Amino acid sequence: SSSPAVITCKAAVAWGAGEPLVMEEVELSPPHPHEIRIKVFSSSLCRSDISAWESQLLQAIFPRIFGHEASGIVESIGEGVTEFREGDHVLTVFTGECRTCRQCTSGKSNVCQVLGLERRGVMHSDQKTRFSIKGKPVFHYCAVSSFSEYTVVHSGCAVKVSPNAPLEKICLLSCGVAAGLGAAWNVAAVSEGSTVVIFGLGTVGLSVAQGARLKGASRIIGVDTNPDKCEKAKAFGVTEFINPNVILLNFLSQVIKRITDGGADYSFECIGDTGMITTALQSCCDGWGLTVTLGVPKVKPEMSAHYGLLLTGRTLKGTIFGGWKPKSDLPSLVDMYMNKEIEVDKFITHDLPFEDINTAFSLMREGKCLRCVIHM
Ligand code: COD
Ligand code: ZN
Structure with missing residues (x-):
């Protein structure tokens, strides 16, 4: 297949702390080596998206695309990716699993040394962003940034799941x-x-x-x-x-x-x-x-x-993340959900179209929701 090109898509961009998100056309680069580009299907809003968005304390990183609790479908793969193919169903994860570092191989930890929680708004591999607006970088959140029609993540920060599982529900298993x-x-x-x-x-x-x-x-x-x-x-x-x-x-x-x-x-x-x-x-x-x-x-x-x-x-x-190693453990949690051994649906109090993402932010700030699922 031909190599993927830059695409433009809609994303909800935060321009400043606590400021309403603005729907923008953004450019998204092709996946770099060991990365994948995902068509986001659903993304629920988690409290930590809000905390980072409103924080005066945390380093102000703007403009930025929040969202990390998400499901989607692989659109294209970067060089060296063998684990995923176009069309695979995936969950994104805010803390990855490289499967080779000291922590990942310890059998005692889910805190990957290579793909751990990313706080600076850039990709793990090169400290740069994949999103831009008119050539100016737009920063990531937790190296996921799922409040966008498409996103690029490291292949270690996504988990392949059963294509039978409803993507609009299982996104909640990606974090909360x-x-x-x-x-x-x-x-x-x-x-x-x-x-x-x-x-x-x-x-x-x-x-x-x-x-x-x-x-x-x-x-x-x-x-x-x-x-x-x-x-x-x-x-x-x-x-x-x-x-x-x-x-x-x-x-x-x-x-x-x-x-x-x-x-x-x-x-x-x-x-x-x-x-x-x-x-x-x-x-x-x-x-x-x-x-x-x-x-x-x-x-x-x-x-x-x-x-x-x-x-x-x-x-x-x-x-962090309840001790789960995302790649090793998340597929079985999805199976438990499919077998009705755990509840997920009950946490979804609101379903909203992407355009209404600011409503989700208000509902959570006011304590009026558990999870709002945003449908891209
Ligand atoms: N006393 C009692 N309850 C309180 C108080 C208080 N002083 N203040 C707030 N609360 C209640 C609120 O009314 C609310 O019901 C609850 O605490 C917090 O719930 P939410 O819905 O705002 O937030 P959650 O459940 O989505 O997440 C809360 C965490 C604080 C755990 C948040 O940090 C988180 O999502 N962590 C996820 C784990 C993680 O490691 N994340 C890293 C990247 S996401
Ligand atoms: Zn979260």
Whole structure:
């Protein structure tokens, strides 16, 4: 076949922090060696897209194309790509798997040394962008940038999935739902009959709840400042709901300790607030209490907690993408969804055409959605 050329397509471009996205015609280069070009099918909006878009704190990288929780179809392949062919169905991933680095071959980690979380808005291989407008670079997000009709990703940042799986649903497995399930299963290994506390009941927190329920946790306590989450959370396995606004924050962990006879077995931080880590640690029990942090901090990246919390036997564990190795593990999560062993559809509260992408941003900012799926 002839080698692919530059294409122009529509993309939702962010020109500045917190500014509404603008639909632009962008140029997209052909895939470089070991990259693939994808026709994006659906992309759901994740909280971390919003955090990076509104952040005054993170390095301002604009103009930029956000979006990372996506599904699509391979349009063309770069030199040296053997794993994909035109027409393959794929999920994009914000943290890749090269399968050869020390981390990938360790059998202990999903934090690829070569294709890990990209923060500078460029491609891993050459620190450049594939998008431009009139010759000026438009930056990437997490080396995925799926709020575009087409995108280019490293072949290690895409996963081939069954062509029978509905692309407009499984995009959620590309980040939020998988991250939560993995935190419960791979990172915490929640055990039967245990007590779990989850701070933040967005798609990530509610996926932790789903994962904990499937492992037979007997109590799943959900904490969220949005009172609307109380009813919603029950559908995902949350058995008790606490709104911290009706208690003083200092007493939140005391309340949890009291109702759990000294603290939960596991607690999960799914808010993206490092200030909650102390509370999350205090909310689990002496001896074996385990706190897992999933949230990407929105404001202050440093954290602090009294050392005594660790001396008494607690563990604090961080994770990215719930410990899943995307290439090795995502296809089987898609199969579990197809076999109705895990819920994905219930997280989709809104379906929107690409033109309405700013509505999705507003809904999430206002806490009115779980996942908005944007259809390209
Ligand atoms: N106390 C209790 N609940 C709160 C508080 C608070 N102080 N502040 C906010 N909340 C609640 C909100 O009401 C909301 O219900 C929930 O916390 C957060 O949910 P969402 O829907 O905004 O966000 P999610 O679930 O999509 O994601 C939240 C994370 C913070 C986990 C986010 O960082 C994330 O998506 N992480 C994914 C994992 C990852 O590694 N990503 C890296 C690139 S995506
Ligand atoms: Zn995400």
